[in-house]
Amino acid sequence: MNPSLIMSARDIEFLLYDWLRVETLTARERYVDHSRETFDQVLRLSQDLATRYFAPHNRESDLHEPTFDGEKVHIAPAVGEALKAFADAGMIGAAMDYEVGGMQLPYTVFTACMSWFHAANVGTTGYALLTAGNANLIAAHGTPEQVDLFMRPMLDGRNLGTMALSEPHAGSNLADITTRAVPQDDGTYRVFGRKMWISGGDHELSDNIVHLVLARIPGAPEGTRGISLFIVPKYLPDADGNPAVRNDVVLAGINHKMGWRGTVNTAPVFGDGRFTPGDQPGAVGYLVGAPNRGLACMFSMMNEARLSVGLAATALGYTGYLKSLDYARNRPQGRPLGAREGAQVPIVDHPDVRRMLLAQKAYAEGALALQLYCAKLVDDLRTATDADRAATLLRILTPIAKSWPSQWCLTANDLAIQVHGGAGYTRDYDVEQHYRDNRLNPIHEGTHGIQSLDLLGRAVTAEGGAALTALIDAMASTVTAARTTGDTELTEFADALDRAAGRIAATTAILWQDMNPETALANSAAYLEAVGHVVLAWIWLEQALAANAAAERGRGSDAFQLGKRAAARYFFRWELPRTAPLFDLLDSLDRTTLDLDETWF
Structure with missing residues (x-):
């Protein structure tokens, strides 16, 4: 069996077991039910799912990106099939607690698993990573009712989630958001405002979409101290969590990106009056956490998202490296220096091609090691006796883990194109798409x-x-x-x-x-x-x-x-x-x- 061109199972094995010694985590109470055997099983499962369900439609999703007809967003059916397989395997809640329906897998192992999906199809994986982050936030900060109604259906794929922060005039400066949430007598809120650049903001891939929306309550302090967080679903659920009444959440349109095309990117509008649940204006929202503490709640998801973006950048650099290495080993061109006759040699024999391959290897394998090291710090933060040290190191490494792969694994993708020569910038080979996909990551999440x-x-x-x-x-x-x-x-x-x-x-x-x-x-x-x-x-x-x-x-x-x-x-x-x-x-x-x-x- 030939090695995969998606990720390297051998390198993951080395990093997890020879370097980080993740099997020692099973001595900690949280992971005592796991073993090297269960870790290997879920790693093999991830490789299989990524290979069978995610990789085959990567090019299709890029060439036939989502469209919006004014009412519905249309996405390639294979995206939904892949996400169903992912959810059916329990992967959305793999690192979450048993009590909410998760596998309680170490975050380090979960991160290694996710590298397969990002490398196979970053566009489809985008829906899964947003939903997992959304579910983690609700589990940490939501009420028991919110967990039952909105989070638990995420674990089986019935709900997918978003993170609705940015606005057209504010961008990354969240202090300037103007979306407002008006309190109601029944304890809910009515949300009014426009958001921008919201990945997964509308689709037909799930029964419901759970938006986590930042907004201001009347009388809130100015700046980031006056921001609250709300659950605003596309459909209001019934008592069993099933979608019932359409909420007042619609799209102004979708954004067409150079990469990550499979993840629809939207401009949603909350409370524009097209739908009026309960015969009152505004989208129904449910406060998460305390008023004016929205950023504090959201920050955990944003940090998780930063690490996920770094992992996505890493995976794209890694798969590009593997594909350019395979091309270099199989593409005959030129002869050794000084030889005028004889058979052509594979381009991997040329020193400058080796330089480009070695640079990609250094960037991609180094970045993957950094991602797994940070994931191990997350596990230590949750379970180790020296949790303070883990928190301190994670504080300084998170911006690096997000940005370094976004810069240098993009450089790796550039080199992968160069190794392919003229073929590299055609659509006949994956490396030009990997470059376009990865170019978004220096911007994603800060x-x-x-x-x-x-x-x-x-x-x-x-x-x-x-x-x-x-x-x-x-x-x-x-x-x-x-x-x-x-x-x-x-x-x-x-x-x-x-x-x-x-x-x-x-x-x-x-x-x-x-x-x-x-x-x-x-x-x-x-x-x-x-x-x-x-x-x-x-x-x-x-x-x-x-x-x-x-x-x-x-x-x-x-x-x-x-x-x-x-x-x-x-x-x-x-x-x-x-x-x-x-x-x-x-x-x-x-x-x-x-x-x-x-x-x-």
Whole structure:
């Protein structure tokens, strides 16, 4: 059986078991019912579902994107069939508690499972990831009645969910939203307003759609402190949770994107008067959590969504890498340098093609390792005795886990096209679609600029720099471990990482020495890129150490371990040096963008 071109089961096995040792989670009470066997079963199930139901219609959904006839959104039937198979297998609630109908699977294993679906068909998977996030939020912050009426039907696919935050005039600045929610005598609210860029906002894929909507209650404080969260379903449910009365939620239209075309992107309108449930104007909404605490409730879903976007970017970079590697091994062209005669050789034999493949491997495998490391922190946050450490590390790594793959796995997709040559930018090969799909991820769930402001303006300064200290301490532990191996090359890598970690600490201190946010944050995007690359160097040294240890235990093929070592070597010699000029720029407190007058453009 040929290896999959969707994801690498071998790499996932290595990361989960040889590196992160996820089977040790089964000693914790939450996961005591699981074992290596149950983990492997659900991983194989995910590979099978992704291969059978998601991958076959990936191109169809791209070429025949959703349409809107003014009344209904029409989507390729295969999308609904795939989502049904996903829900029937219990995957929507796989990481959720038993008491709400979930499998209580470790989030690390669930993340590895989801990598298959994102890589196979990111457009169809979009509905599933939004629904899982929606369900998690309602389970955490909703009332028992809300859980029964809206969340439980999500687990079997009868309800799908959305996250309705942005508005046409506000974009990412949620402080400026104007959607309003008027309280009613029966405890419900009537919601009025327009949202924009809402993925999965209308379709016929499920019996009902559950919108989580941010809105303002009359008299609420200005800014983000005055935002509340509401469940606004497409249909009001009956006592058994079945859709009954059409709510006043309609579409102004749909947005046509360059990628993720299978996930319909909508402009919904709440309370425009087309439907009047109960003969009163407005869409019926149900308050989730306390008034004016909507962002606090939504933040857990937004953080989950950021990690999911990073995983989607990773998976697209990974599948593009596997497909370009397969193409390079099977495409004969050219001859060895100096040879004028003889048979053509596969292009994988040419050094520059190997450079492009090795770069993709370093980006994609490094990003997947980062995603699974962050997922392990989520598990530790829920179940470990050192949960505070996990929370602290997750705070600083989340913006990196979202943005680094969105930038560098997109670069991997660019290289995958280049490896294919002229064939790469045709629709005959998947890699051009993967590039278009991945180009959305630097924008999804907060742009690079927003993530960089979060990293430098909040994560590294909170609690006296506790998160930055924890991250540098974690790197120091890896440095020490590498130096004690006696391996000359690993010691070289350790020394390079040690110097780079020192640059992070020194540069951060310089940026905040005058406590001037304007100057400190002016070049935050460069800070995110530099710190992100150092974090990935750390992740690659961790992988190199794990590969060495696995080889010593007789696990895995020599080629696999040597491939990990080669990718680590590439990252330390080709990629980590990129950070030095960025740190130099940051240390100079450059004001080029601050001192620029708008009229000079």
